Amino acid sequence: MVSRRQLFHGAAVGAAVAATSVSRVALAALPEPVLQTKPDTLPPLYPSTGRPYQPVVTLNGWTLPWRMNQGVKEFHLVAEPVKRELAPGMVANLWGYNGQSPGPTFEVVEGDRVRIFVTNRLPEPHAVHWHGQRLPNGMDGVAGLTQPAIPVGKTYVYEFTARRPGTFMYHPHADEMVQMAMGLYGLWITHPKQPHPLISEVQRDFCFLLNAFDIEPGSATPKVMTMLDFNLWGWNSRVFPGIDSLNVRLGDRVRIRVGNLTMTNHPIHLHGHEFTVTGTDGGPVPMGARWPEVTTDVGVGQMRQIEFIADEPGDWAFHCHKSHHTMNAMGHNVPTLLGAQQEDVARRIQQHIPGYMLMGDKGMHDMTEMEMPLPDNTLPMMTGEGPFGGVGMGGMFSVLKVRKNQPHGDYRDPGWYEAPAGTRAYEWTGTAPATPRAATAPASATLQVRKPAGHSGH
Amino acid sequence: MMNLPAWLRGASRRRACAPRLVHRPSWAALAVALSLSGCASWSERGVTEPLHAQLSPHLADAATTLTLQRDEDAVRTATAQADALLQAPLDAEGAVRVALLLHRGLQVRLHALGVSEAERVQAVGWPNPRLSVSRLARGSERETEWSLGLELGHWLLRPWISDLEDRRLAAERQQVALAVLEHLTQVRQSYYQAVAAEHTLRTLTRWHDAADTGATLARRLEQAGNFSPVQRAREQVLAAEGQRQRIRARLAAQASRERLARDLGLGDRPEALRLPEQLPELPKQLPERPELERQALAERLDVAAARQQLERRARELGAGRLRGFVNGLELSAIRSTSNEAPTQTGWEVSFELPLFDWGGARAARAEVLYGQNMHLAAQIAQEARSQVREAEATWRGAWQIARQYQDELLPLAREVSRQNLLRYNGMLIGPLDLLADARNQMTTVTESIQAQRDFWLAQTVLDQALRGPVSPMSLNAANTSRSADAGANH
Ligand SMILES: [Cu+2]
Numbered sequence: 001m002v003s004r005r006q007l008f009h010g011a012a013v014g015a016a017v018a019a020t021s022v023s024r025v026a027l028a029a030l031p032e033p034v035l036q037t038k039p040d041t042l043p044p045l046y047p048s049t050g051r052p053y054q055p056v057v058t059l060n061g062w063t064l065p066w067r068m069n070q071g072v073k074e075f076h077l078v079a080e081p082v083k084r085e086l087a088p089g090m091v092a093n094l095w096g097y098n099g100q101s102p103g104p105t106f107e108v109v110e111g112d113r114v115r116i117f118v119t120n121r122l123p124e125p126h127a128v129h130w131h132g133q134r135l136p137n138g139m140d141g142v143a144g145l146t147q148p149a150i151p152v153g154k155t156y157v158y159e160f161t162a163r164r165p166g167t168f169m170y171h172p173h174a175d176e177m178v179q180m181a182m183g184l185y186g187l188w189i190t191h192p193k194q195p196h197p198l199i200s201e202v203q204r205d206f207c208f209l210l211n212a213f214d215i216e217p218g219s220a221t222p223k224v225m226t227m228l229d230f231n232l233w234g235w236n237s238r239v240f241p242g243i244d245s246l247n248v249r250l251g252d253r254v255r256i257r258v259g260n261l262t263m264t265n266h267p268i269h270l271h272g273h274e275f276t277v278t279g280t281d282g283g284p285v286p287m288g289a290r291w292p293e294v295t296t297d298v299g300v301g302q303m304r305q306i307e308f309i310a311d312e313p314g315d316w317a318f319h320c321h322k323s324h325h326t327m328n329a330m331g332h333n334v335p336t337l338l339g340a341q342q343e344d345v346a347r348r349i350q351q352h353i354p355g356y357m358l359m360g361d362k363g364m365h366d367m368t369e370m371e372m373p374l375p376d377n378t379l380p381m382m383t384g385e386g387p388f389g390g391v392g393m394g395g396m397f398s399v400l401k402v403r404k405n406q407p408h409g410d411y412r413d414p415g416w417y418e419a420p421a422g423t424r425a426y427e428w429t430g431t432a433p434a435t436p437r438a439a440t441a442p443a444s445a446t447l448q449v450r451k452p453a454g455h456s457g458h
Numbered sequence: 459m460m461n462l463p464a465w466l467r468g469a470s471r472r473r474a475c476a477p478r479l480v481h482r483p484s485w486a487a488l489a490v491a492l493s494l495s496g497c498a499s500w501s502e503r504g505v506t507e508p509l510h511a512q513l514s515p516h517l518a519d520a521a522t523t524l525t526l527q528r529d530e531d532a533v534r535t536a537t538a539q540a541d542a543l544l545q546a547p548l549d550a551e552g553a554v555r556v557a558l559l560l561h562r563g564l565q566v567r568l569h570a571l572g573v574s575e576a577e578r579v580q581a582v583g584w585p586n587p588r589l590s591v592s593r594l595a596r597g598s599e600r601e602t603e604w605s606l607g608l609e610l611g612h613w614l615l616r617p618w619i620s621d622l623e624d625r626r627l628a629a630e631r632q633q634v635a636l637a638v639l640e641h642l643t644q645v646r647q648s649y650y651q652a653v654a655a656e657h658t659l660r661t662l663t664r665w666h667d668a669a670d671t672g673a674t675l676a677r678r679l680e681q682a683g684n685f686s687p688v689q690r691a692r693e694q695v696l697a698a699e700g701q702r703q704r705i706r707a708r709l710a711a712q713a714s715r716e717r718l719a720r721d722l723g724l725g726d727r728p729e730a731l732r733l734p735e736q737l738p739e740l741p742k743q744l745p746e747r748p749e750l751e752r753q754a755l756a757e758r759l760d761v762a763a764a765r766q767q768l769e770r771r772a773r774e775l776g777a778g779r780l781r782g783f784v785n786g787l788e789l790s791a792i793r794s795t796s797n798e799a800p801t802q803t804g805w806e807v808s809f810e811l812p813l814f815d816w817g818g819a820r821a822a823r824a825e826v827l828y829g830q831n832m833h834l835a836a837q838i839a840q841e842a843r844s845q846v847r848e849a850e851a852t853w854r855g856a857w858q859i860a861r862q863y864q865d866e867l868l869p870l871a872r873e874v875s876r877q878n879l880l881r882y883n884g885m886l887i888g889p890l891d892l893l894a895d896a897r898n899q900m901t902t903v904t905e906s907i908q909a910q911r912d913f914w915l916a917q918t919v920l921d922q923a924l925r926g927p928v929s930p931m932s933l934n935a936a937n938t939s940r941s942a943d944a945g946a947n948h
Contacts, residue, residue: 217886218877331881334888335689340675340682348671349889352664352896355879356889364885372883381885 030117030155031067031076035099039085039237041244043411051109053191054201056257057411059208059246059398060238061187064104072113072159077103077128079172079184080121086232087242087328090379092213093221094183094237095122101183101237102209103170110165110193116158118150122179125149128158129173130188132281132303135160143174150174165192165199166283167257167303169209181224183237185209185261198284200307203252203408208236210298210320210396212262217329217378228263231329232379233320233395239328240397241384245413246318248310249406257305260298266325268304269295270400272316279305295321310402315417320396328379328394337361368392387416500579502526505572508628512635515757516925517642520551523558524638526568536560540723547734550914553649553722554642560723564638571634578627582620585612625770629763636759636926641721643922647915648718653733654911655711658904660735662707665900666700672893673697693890696897737910740860747850753924754846760926761842764835771828775821841927849916849923852931856909856916859933863906871902 036042042062044055049068056063066073082096097103108114120126127149129141139160143149150156168188172179187207192199211234214226235243248254258268259281274292279285281303298304319326337360346358359366367382368390374380384391391397403414506526513521527533540559543552558564588607593600612619676693679685719728755761878895881887912933919931 217881217884329884329886331886331888334885335679335890336684337679337889338682338684340678340684342675342678345671345675345678345889348667348674349893352668352671353875353879353892356882356892359885367885373880374884375877375880375886378884 030119031074033076033078033098033119034065034104035078036062036104037099039100039242041411044409045107047107050112051193053107053109054205055107056105056189056205056207058105058187058236059206060236060242060244061100061102061208062104063107064098069115072115073108074115074117075106076117076119078119078121079103079126079128081123082183084183084237085242086213086234086237087239087379090377091220092183092215092237094213095179096183096237097186101185102211103184103186105187105189105207106170107189107191108162109191110162112162112190114158114160114162117155118158119155120150120152123152124178125151125174126172126179127156127174128170130158130160130168130170131301132166132168133160133188134163141170141173162190164283165190165196166279166281167207167259167305168281169259169261169303171261178224180261181213181222181226183211183213183222185211187257187259189257196284198278198286200253200255200278202255202307204246204248204254204310204411205257206246206255207257208259210235210258210260210262210266211237212264213237215329215378218375220377229332230262233262233266233325233327235396235398239379239395240326240393241391243396243398245315245399245401247401247403247406247411247413249408249410250310250313250402250404252310252402253307254310254400255305255307257303258298259303260300263300265297265299266396267295267297267321268306268319268396269321270306270308270316270318272312272314272400272402273308273310275306275308277304278307279303310400313402313404313417314419316400316402318398318400319393324395326393326395326397328381328383330381334360338363365390365392500572500576502528502572504579505568505575509568509571509631509635509638512631512759513638516639516921517554520555520558523555524564524568526572527565541730544730544732547732548649549734549738550646550649553645553718556724557642557645557722558638561641561721562723564641564723567634567637571631574627574630578623581623582616585609621773622770625766628766632759632763632766636763639759639922639925643918643925643928645718645721646918646921648714648721649733650737650911650914650918652711652714652718653737654907655707655714656733657736657907659704659707659711661900661904661907662700662703665897665904666697666704668893668896668900669693669697669700672890675889675893700897737907737914740857740864740910740913744854744857750846750850750920750924751843754842755839757924758842758926760838761835764831764838768828768831768835771824771831775824775828838927842923845928845930846920846923848930849920849928852933853913853916853920856913856933860906860909860913863902863909867902868906871899875899 039060041057041060044057045063045065046055047053049066050073064075064077066075068074077097079095079097080099082094082099082101083091084094084096084101085091092101094101106114106116116128118126118128125143127141127143127147130139138146139158140146141158147156168190169185170188171185187209189207195201212230213222213232213234214230215222215232217231232239238244246254246256255278256275257279260266271294274294275296276290276292277285277296278290293306296304296306340361342358342361346356349356357370357372359370364382367380368384379394382390382392382394384393384397401414401417403417406414502525506524510521510524513524523539525532525536527536536559540556543556543559546552548556585608588609590603590605590607592603592605594603595601673690673693673696676685676690680687680690715731715733716725716728719725719731722731724731875895878887878892882889882892912931916931916933919928922928
């Protein structure tokens with residue numbers, strides 16, 4: 001057993017040996033950093049040591065394993081540049097922790113003593129702030145204010161007790177504008193030590209962070225100076241169709257924890273069910289303050305924990321209700337072409353630009369059908385295939401899949417929902433109903449009053 | 459001879475139709491020369507062949523295309539040859555041949571040379587004897603005097619006269635050759651200008667159409683309620699600018715085409731002119747040409763003329779003394795008849811006595827003239843070397859610029875366009891941005907045409923710098939307007 005004193009000593013030596021890049025050998029005295037190479041949703045990590053708890057599933061993410069050291073949970077977080085697939089066909093140059101952006105989820109239990117080794121493999125100083133936690137001021141991770149910034153190549157140790165159950169985040173507090181624009185952050189779940197009157201037991205517990213990037217199509221690195229005009233809106237650094245579905249069993253009580261580290265609010269909306277906001281990063285919401293919702297707005301720097309009973313089978317859309325946030329990269333200054341007669345103009349344009357195709361004059365639905373060559377390493381503005389054709393979405397969009405026969409504890413994708421006969425919208429093939437159109441008669445009457453000469457056909 | 463630089467001591471040019479003259483005539487040689495009849499008849503070949511010899515180092519076999527067209531038949535033959543060349547789109551060398559066949563100005567020059575040749579033939583031929591008859595009355599006496607005079611001085615000086623005439627004609631021939639070469643340089647330049655101007659016109663016509671397409675789209679968008687008047691007006695301004703550029707390009711193309719037609723001798727039927735769509739391709743590499751200055755000194759006609767003029771002055775320096783003595787020598791056979799006296803016969807030699815003018819001043823003049831010509835020759839040589847250096851530098855610079863357009867800027871513009879189409883596909887930019895980009899690409903094409911044209915113009919200047927004096931060419935900065943699209947990237 002390594003004593004705490006020795007461990008600190010070892011950490012200091014390790015950092016001194018490799019000032020710019022910390023090698024595995026040098027880190028031998030520290031907990032082995034666990035890296036993740038794929039953007040997949042990993043199965044829940046059931047605790048083998050420490051107090052038991054019901055683990056969460058991080059959407060397109062994972063929980064960081066720990067080691068127990070004399071009753072202390074030790075984690076090793078490595079901040080470093082990473083490549084993250086945002087969706088098939090697009091890889092971004094981000095900064096992350098332990099191989100992915102966002103970093104792994106911490107799962108601890110109320111009252112746990114926690115020691116976190118943070119190794120800085122970024123090209124600049126770093127510090128980690130434990131958003132929402134009760135902890136000693138010196139562990140709050142604000143560079144310059146509560147600690148020196150972690151220099152490049154060094155490892156710092158944070159240690160505190162997880163006092164309050166709930167959903168938290170962690171993110172840099174050194175050059176945080178750049179480091180957060182580059183994708184450095186992660187989730188922190190503190191499970192209650194014992195049954196809590198305001199914290200229900202659930203069968204499925206999902207969590208993810210909202211994030212946004214501005215990546216010029218054809219490039220891979222976010223533009224860190226962008227304030228509002230982002231073009232990729234993600235959940236856990238994934239965008240539709242790269243976000244995994246949330247797969248549950250019919251009748252499950254489901255909890256979804258959503259934290260917002262973007263620079264705008266996101267009204268998160270679930271189809272087919274009403275939910276209740278049962279908690280924030282401030283803690284559980286008192287019963288008297290809960291009310292049913294189908295959309296909850298997650299403000300900047302906020303956490304919302306929603307719960308519902310998944311009692312309607314089907315494939316239910318789950319997304320941000322800002323429609324631009326369910327699109328991928330697009331030009332925000334493209335003129336509206338809707339309704340302008342332009343077939344002849346298009347032919348003229350083709351003479352100058354072979355390969356030009358007229359789009360958008362009748363709306364943009366055809367974007368979901370067309371397969372057009374795009375710049376390298378970008379995603380179509382509207383994309384995704386469903387069982388009935390193009391979904392025409394992007395960004396913050398996923399699906400809640402409620403299945404009667406989804407096994408307990410099984411998070412695998414059950415495939416598309418097959419609606420029972422007679423329960424799906426269908427095309428009317430009879431004669432059109434002879435319903436008068438409301439606006440027609442008064443409008444033409446008005447016109448006749450104004451223009452007695454009479455212009456028909458308006 | 460004074461101590462001349464090596465380049466000035468070259469052999470004098472061959473004289474095509476003159477007896478080999480002894481440079482330092484002795485009395486014995488004079489006697490021989492007197493007995494020779496020399497080349498004393500005018501012929502067309504006598505006019506053109508020496509000229510062709512002068513031109514062929516610079517024109518190769520095209521030189522013989524230039525013939526003395528002395529009648530309508532000759533003109534018709536030449537026209538038929540030119541028409542054959544005009545069947546296909548003309549290249550630069552074809553243009554040179556057409557000009558040699560058709561250009562009347564060149565015929566004017568050539569005919570002037572024919573006149574000079576006739577004068578030379580006359581000058582070196584035997585002078586006609588002079589017959590004089592006089593009748594004198596003294597009282598009743600009547601005396602009739604017949605005298606047949608032969609200008610002995612001319613007779614004796616004929617070798618020198620022939621020599622000097624040859625040189626005078628050679629100098630004039632050099633002038634004509636230079637004028638022909640200068641004209642052909644002008645033909646090449648007009649040719650490149652005309653081809654470039656038509657290509658530019660086509661490009662700017664497309665530019666205008668792209669802008670006009672944008673304006674049309676903007677009007678439709680305004681009609682649909684999607685565009686404000688100000689957005690529509692911006693696109694219309696671009697279309698108007700495109701139209702103005704197009705009109706200017708059309709005028710430039712028309713003017714350069716007319717100029718070429720005039721230079722070719724097609725001023726009466728410019729419609730016969732057919733040009734290729736594009737300028738010839740740029741060479742992949744330019745050769746090293748370390749010999750250019752030497753070549754200019756060896757081949758330039760103005761340098762050669764200066765050198766020959768200097769030689770002529772040197773000769774005059776030697777001839778001056780003798781000429782002072784024999785000039786005006788006249789031999790006359792005299793027959794005098796009188797009705798009161800027997801007929802007198804006899805002969806008379808008269809000459810000027812070099813009593814007061816022993817030719818001293820004349821000799822001094824010749825010496826000063828020689829000195830003047832030496833400085834002139836040195837000056838011309840300096841100019842020639844500097845001109846050829848400058849022309850070579852311009853030629854290489856123009857090539858680098860033109861290659862940069864072809865190897866770098868045009869591929870980049872194409873890549874930007876390709877990427878922009880992909881961006882349009884992804885709804886990242888709109889059709890008006892695409893059109894703006896297409897116009898930018900066309901602007902680059904226009905600049906590239908100009909750069910390519912400048913290279914070929916610089917080539918003609920360099921070639922001409924090896925033939926005679928040239929004025930320097932400046933590579934103007936591209937003056938096409940990108941400003942119009944600067945703000946169009948909404
Ligand atoms: Cu949103």
